[in-house]
Amino acid sequence: MTRHFLKDDDLTPTEQDEVLRLALELKKDRFAHKPFAGPQTVAVIFDKTSTRTRVSFAAGIADLGGVPLIIDYGVSQLGKKESIADTARVLDRQVAQIVWRTYEQSGLEEMASFSKVPVINSLSDQWHPCQLLADLMTIREEFGQTKGLKLAYIGDAANNMGNSYLVACALAGMSVSIGAPLGYQPDLQVLERARAIASEFGQSVAVFEDPALAVADADVVATDTWVSMGMESEKQQRLETFSAYTVNQQLMEKAKKSAIFLHCLPAYRGYEVSADVIDGPQSRIWDEAENRLHAQKALMLWLSKQK
Numbered sequence: 001m002t003r004h005f006l007k008d009d010d011l012t013p014t015e016q017d018e019v020l021r022l023a024l025e026l027k028k029d030r031f032a033h034k035p036f037a038g039p040q041t042v043a044v045i046f047d048k049t050s051t052r053t054r055v056s057f058a059a060g061i062a063d064l065g066g067v068p069l070i071i072d073y074g075v076s077q078l079g080k081k082e083s084i085a086d087t088a089r090v091l092d093r094q095v096a097q098i099v100w101r102t103y104e105q106s107g108l109e110e111m112a113s114f115s116k117v118p119v120i121n122s123l124s125d126q127w128h129p130c131q132l133l134a135d136l137m138t139i140r141e142e143f144g145q146t147k148g149l150k151l152a153y154i155g156d157a158a159n160n161m162g163n164s165y166l167v168a169c170a171l172a173g174m175s176v177s178i179g180a181p182l183g184y185q186p187d188l189q190v191l192e193r194a195r196a197i198a199s200e201f202g203q204s205v206a207v208f209e210d211p212a213l214a215v216a217d218a219d220v221v222a223t224d225t226w227v228s229m230g231m232e233s234e235k236q237q238r239l240e241t242f243s244a245y246t247v248n249q250q251l252m253e254k255a256k257k258s259a260i261f262l263h264c265l266p267a268y269r270g271y272e273v274s275a276d277v278i279d280g281p282q283s284r285i286w287d288e289a290e291n292r293l294h295a296q297k298a299l300m301l302w303l304s305k306q307k
Helices: 013-028 052-063 084-091 105-114 129-143 160-171 188-200 211-215 232-241 285-304
Strands: 041-046 067-072 097-101 119-123 150-154 175-179 205-208 220-223 260-263
Touching: 013 129, 013 160, 013 285, 041 052, 052 067, 052 119, 052 285, 084 105, 097 105, 097 285, 105 119, 119 129, 119 285, 129 160, 129 260, 129 285, 150 160, 150 211, 160 175, 160 188, 175 188, 175 211, 188 205, 205 211, 260 285
Parallel strands: 041 067, 041 097, 097 119, 150 175, 150 220, 175 205, 220 260
Antiparallel strands: none
16 A cells, blocks of 8 residues: 655654654765666645745755656646546656645645555645654754653644644654644644644643743744744734744743754744744754755655555
């Protein structure tokens, strides 16, 4: 059966560990594996604009011996004149894997159900699992492990990053603490899924309205933009709602002294994070951004070996 990566728990804890170990190996020896030698083609589809996803997948596919076929929204028939199912049937006869940055998770699920090659979610409105592989890799680089550590996520937790932080970190054996205002706290089903996974490792998942309580004794503090793509009309209201959720130096001092700061980018200094934090000594955002390359290469390599 073809394996896909559409959300974080499409990997078991053991499989996630395998991918992260492989990512660290690939960072040390970038051209060690060529699963797409030939070269084979990997389709990389963008319904949304992108910098890090586009660069990291294009460079990563080339590193793995393949050719990235970049398909931007508006230059294909996907979802317009041609169904997702029919597109999958066309692509899987010609490409080795399919990477898709899109809106609804249901589209990815339909693509995967008709594709005979692996489909990778490079971002949807509900999940951002590739970003979390990079984040967990960055945490491992810093602390040597993930198990037993605590991550605090501050801001809008009712989005794809909130969902993925909860589930992926629980799979990695971490405790997760959310600091979010009412109305922007995690989906209950996602929350319960994360708690069930975390309990298997003796870890916990907690949600607070007070960001200071969420950050207390955290090893990692993470945030995301308050105004994601498609939410521009809500900007002023969101800026007011989240005004007390800026990750600044005062809030970072509630975490452990050894704590690091993560942000998936793009970042808006002075809003979700202060400049002295994101540009300060605790920030690991540039390592995190680079690690998208290595983590996604590891994922594509791992998927290429699954039968």
